[in-house]
Amino acid sequence: MAELITYRDAVARGLAQEMRRDPSVHFLGEDVAAAGGVFKATKGLLEEFGPQRVRDTPISEEAILGAAMGAAMTGLKPVAEIMFSDFLATCWDLVAVEIPKTRYMTDGQVTMPLVIRTANGGGLRFGAQHSQAVENWAMAIPGLKVVAPSNPKDVIGLLAAAIRDPDPVLFFEQKSLYPSKGEVPDGEIVDELGVATTIRSGSDVTIVALASMVPRAVDAAEELEGIGISAEVIDLRCLVPLDTATVIESVKRTSRLVTVEENPRLCGWGAEIVSIVGEECFWHLDGPLTRVTTPHIPLPSADALEDEFLPSVDRIVEAVQKVVQ
Amino acid sequence: MVDDVTPAGSGQVDPASLLPPEEPVHLLDPDGTLHEDPEYPVGLDDEALVELHRTMIVTRRIDREAINLQRQGQLGVYASCLGQEAAQVASAWALQDEDWIFPSYRELGAAIVRDVDPADLLHLFRGTWLSDHDPYEHRFALLSIPIGTQALHATGFAMGARLDGNPIVTVVYFGDGGTSEGDPHEAMTFAGVMRSPVVFFVQNNQYAISVPLSKQTAAPTLAHKAVGYGLPGYRCDGNDPLATYAVTRRAVERARAGHGPALIEALTYRMEAHTTSDDASRYRSDEELEAAALTDPIARLRNHLRRRDLLDDAMEQRFEEEAAERAQAVRDAIYDAPHGDPLELFDHVYVAPRADMAAQRDELRAELARRADDDGGAA
Numbered sequence: 081m082a083e084l085i086t087y088r089d090a091v092a093r094g095l096a097q098e099m100r101r102d103p104s105v106h107f108l109g110e111d112v113a114a115a116g117g118v119f120k121a122t123k124g125l126l127e128e129f130g131p132q133r134v135r136d137t138p139i140s141e142e143a144i145l146g147a148a149m150g151a152a153m154t155g156l157k158p159v160a161e162i163m164f165s166d167f168l169a170t171c172w173d174l175v176a177v178e179i180p181k182t183r184y185m186t187d188g189q190v191t192m193p194l195v196i197r198t199a200n201g202g203g204l205r206f207g208a209q210h211s212q213a214v215e216n217w218a219m220a221i222p223g224l225k226v227v228a229p230s231n232p233k234d235v236i237g238l239l240a241a242a243i244r245d246p247d248p249v250l251f252f253e254q255k256s257l258y259p260s261k262g263e264v265p266d267g268e269i270v271d272e273l274g275v276a277t278t279i280r281s282g283s284d285v286t287i288v289a290l291a292s293m294v295p296r297a298v299d300a301a302e303e304l305e306g307i308g309i310s311a312e313v314i315d316l317r318c319l320v321p322l323d324t325a326t327v328i329e330s331v332k333r334t335s336r337l338v339t340v341e342e343n344p345r346l347c348g349w350g351a352e353i354v355s356i357v358g359e360e361c362f363w364h365l366d367g368p369l370t371r372v373t374t375p376h377i378p379l380p381s382a383d384a385l386e387d388e389f390l391p392s393v394d395r396i397v398e399a400v401q402k403v404v405q
Numbered sequence: 406m407v408d409d410v411t412p413a414g415s416g417q418v419d420p421a422s423l424l425p426p427e428e429p430v431h432l433l434d435p436d437g438t439l440h441e442d443p444e445y446p447v448g449l450d451d452e453a454l455v456e457l458h459r460t461m462i463v464t465r466r467i468d469r470e471a472i473n474l475q476r477q478g479q480l481g482v483y484a485s486c487l488g489q490e491a492a493q494v495a496s497a498w499a500l501q502d503e504d505w506i507f508p509s510y511r512e513l514g515a516a517i518v519r520d521v522d523p524a525d526l527l528h529l530f531r532g533t534w535l536s537d538h539d540p541y542e543h544r545f546a547l548l549s550i551p552i553g554t555q556a557l558h559a560t561g562f563a564m565g566a567r568l569d570g571n572p573i574v575t576v577v578y579f580g581d582g583g584t585s586e587g588d589p590h591e592a593m594t595f596a597g598v599m600r601s602p603v604v605f606f607v608q609n610n611q612y613a614i615s616v617p618l619s620k621q622t623a624a625p626t627l628a629h630k631a632v633g634y635g636l637p638g639y640r641c642d643g644n645d646p647l648a649t650y651a652v653t654r655r656a657v658e659r660a661r662a663g664h665g666p667a668l669i670e671a672l673t674y675r676m677e678a679h680t681t682s683d684d685a686s687r688y689r690s691d692e693e694l695e696a697a698a699l700t701d702p703i704a705r706l707r708n709h710l711r712r713r714d715l716l717d718d719a720m721e722q723r724f725e726e727e728a729a730e731r732a733q734a735v736r737d738a739i740y741d742a743p744h745g746d747p748l749e750l751f752d753h754v755y756v757a758p759r760a761d762m763a764a765q766r767d768e769l770r771a772e773l774a775r776r777a778d779d780d781g782g783a784a
Binding site: 132 | 540554556568575754
């Protein structure tokens, strides 16, 4: 049996699945309990697990992550929510300097089994300071794992894997995907971090995408099929660990690569993929390695403008055509 | 057990009850005269007083050894706790064994109370290897090099322990400069609302590197900052080991009983430069240092013990010899200590190393092997 649920509800289901299974999983953040989250992604958790395990906090992002870090040292598995991924900047010291360094600096004696969930990316007209896609920031930090699911089933399975993982995981939920729906099987879902999925097979070009760019890449691949171009679409799902094997194997077959990311152009994750493929697949290539990104500017809040800036299906189709011709 | 979920809320506490006393708590004069205060009972027996004294002597001697090691090129840098022995040793003395300490980089004295091998800490400053002590064995967290961040970790640890029904208290050490960072602010906000059993222990050693307290804050005292978070503010003479002990114990036991966090400002003085990389003569006078030396914490307890015939020449000599032996052991462990295997640096970034890291490690291994071959060829 399977049911059709939203990406939003998948978050609550994934958290509830793990909180039922493991009493050491605790959840804290701003407006996460009584309000059920500003994106309503954590509805029902307070009612089921009570105010000790589902905790509303003051507006203190440093303290949310600092407390999660300290609690993780006691053996708990905290899940901390940072409401918008833009706010990671207010507590970046914890994300980049404290949490991911602790295991290393204690010679492996202190582990950090925690998850930071955050709503990431554009598409909801929140403007320059509440719409950034910042998964590439996190990717640059050794010691973190970085996950960004594209569909409800992956939300549950990867969230479960993140919570069970002994290392700190940054879990990026793409906020434009919250209302999207997908089939989810009944029962417990546990996925694996660091495994990309090939969601569409093709022979002319490999399109690598993440999170909100995955459905757009699929739409583009369908359009391309209509004009005789066979595109393979890979959903990376995790940036760290990065499943380079799946990407390399695919590009060696198709001989062409287009990455599609929401990150602004400079140092977006696509650059890393392009770099790896350039090194590993150079002699198999029949076209320029190409990135489709958001331009390197802050996102506008006006709907039409935002839509123009984020990578669109049309832009992906055009990029692929250029690579394949 | 006090419910730690219901917010303490505003308006439920009489603000006057949170205010620090006008004068810092002071029990022991520089000449060793004790002024007992029924509000802050010391309750240490004679043996414990002597032990406290002995631990401060060991701290000072090893601190000196660390400075020497740095001067001889054996440590990259070292932050001395000279003059702050009472603030550290006596406060750590007020904890129970299971309580956790979250130190800054200057807390040698507190580490020694916790039986952390000082050499294990100094490896971090040598860069031999990373911090070597086991935090769980000593209930002594990693030295926090960034300023004030450990206030957050202590708060979360206290929350976690509380959820486990574990009746411990966490004590976090930071400095006067640290009170200007955002982290302690958010930590005290959090701990206040959650009633977490945390004691925020500020060693006001008067300087943040070169910046004096007068340029650090416009607050009447650092202890007054507590009121804004709904915490009681305590203030003690941090060069008075007995006052420091009594005040810390009171705050710790109050927290353990479920009455929530507290802030202590211990007034002390950093007799050395900020670190061995700093030249304090650029920003403070010899006269100021001479005046500060008159409030020395070790001389004070020594005078007290001598007055009460709890200490004699033979004991003093023995303590000095023991301290010198321990310093020698630290020197032996640190001097020319070899660096770890570079390949091991990949081991503890993640619990299970990532696949791409294994490839990077292999690359480094091959490079190291080539270099070793080249060196071998040249020799």
